[in-house]
Every structure is written in C-alpha cells, then in structure tokens.
Amino acid sequence: MPTRDFSEFDLINERYARRWGSQIIIYGRPCSSLSYEACKDYATRLHRSVDQARSRHISISGWKARTESKELITLKLIAAQLDEALRLWKDIIIVKKNRASCVPNYSPDIRDVQICDALDSLSMLEKTVEAIGIPHHERLFIDQYRDDGTECECRQCAPSADEIRQLWFTAQIAHAEVAQKTPALFERVFSELRRLATTL
Ligand SMILES: [Zn+2]
Structure with missing residues (x-):
C-alpha cells in the first residue's frame, strides 16, 4: 500500500502539513491531499452553487423572503471559510x-495555524x-488511499507516540x-x- 512521504513537508500539528513550495496541504485524519489550484477551482464551483441555491430559494419563497434556507446559509458559510483559507494560503x-x-x-508561521483553523471549520x-x-x-475533503478498503497508515494518520510528543514540544x-x-x-x-x- 502506498504511503505518504512527509520529508518535504512542514507540519504544525497532528492534522496539518504543508509541502515546501506551498501548493499542497495534507489535512485531516484520515488525511486528504489538497492542492491550491484545485481548491481555487472548487471555490469557483461553490460560489456558483450558492447562486443556484439562492435562485432556488427565491423561486420557492419569493423575493421578499426574510429568511434564507438552511442549504443557502450552509453553502454561504462554506464559501466564506474557503475564501478565507485561500486568502491565507495565497499569502503563504x-x-x-x-x-x-x-x-x-x-x-512556525502563524498563517499555517490560521489555515488549519479555517480548514477545521470547513470540515x-x-x-x-x-x-x-x-x-x-x-465534497472538498476526500479521504485518500482508501480504494482497497484499508486505512491509510501515513505519518499523519498513524503517527508514532514519539512523533506526537515531538510535535507538541515544538508547537509550544x-x-x-x-x-x-x-x-x-x-x-x-x-x-x-x-x-x-x-495520553499516547
Ligand atoms: Zn494518511
């Protein structure tokens, strides 16, 4: 089974690693690989979905509707969080x-902490x-390496106790x-x- 190589990544905690050059972020446990370009394309499609959800809501409730549908609110929140993550990501x-x-x-870059926080909200x-x-x-977060039904055993999904302790020591x-x-x-x-x- 293929496993990820983290030698060219900078980590901040157990669920976030950014590759040198910054185009790729491995996020979450189980891990998902996110590329900046793919996330930008995803954001464009998401904004389109928000517009469609808005038109659907208007066609059902009329222009004067004072409330927004749960669907519209959720999609708008996702789009706003993703925009925030992309803004920080572009900066980095x-x-x-x-x-x-x-x-x-x-x-040690605070922007990585902020991107991780935005991705947490997105997730x-x-x-x-x-x-x-x-x-x-x-979905934006798609679990990787799960085609054969087994769980990913990369450093992020299955870190050793030593790696975790080292990460926590460095983070502080x-x-x-x-x-x-x-x-x-x-x-x-x-x-x-x-x-x-x-606890490990
Ligand atoms: Zn993994």
Missing part, C-alpha cells in the same frame, strides 16, 4: 515559494452538509506567541495534539 505561497521552514519539518461544515443532505454537493515553542496573544485559536488548533501527547 507568495512568501514561502520553494522554501523550507527554518525549523526542520515544522512551520465541520462539510459534515453539516452531509447531515442536512444538500443535493449534488461536491514555535507558536508561543499564538498561545499568548490568541489563546482561543491556540486551543482550537493544538488541544488535540496536547491531548494525544499526554
């Missing part, structure tokens, strides 16, 4: 073109989409400023890593 592509981080295989919203059953909705130093200035963001992005590091 410009700054870090073809450069590895100064810390080996670890990113939660995608679960909402599944729960409310929006027709023809295309590299993102000390995040912890100090925006503790809620630090908590959202790193609490699972801390939990794993103290």
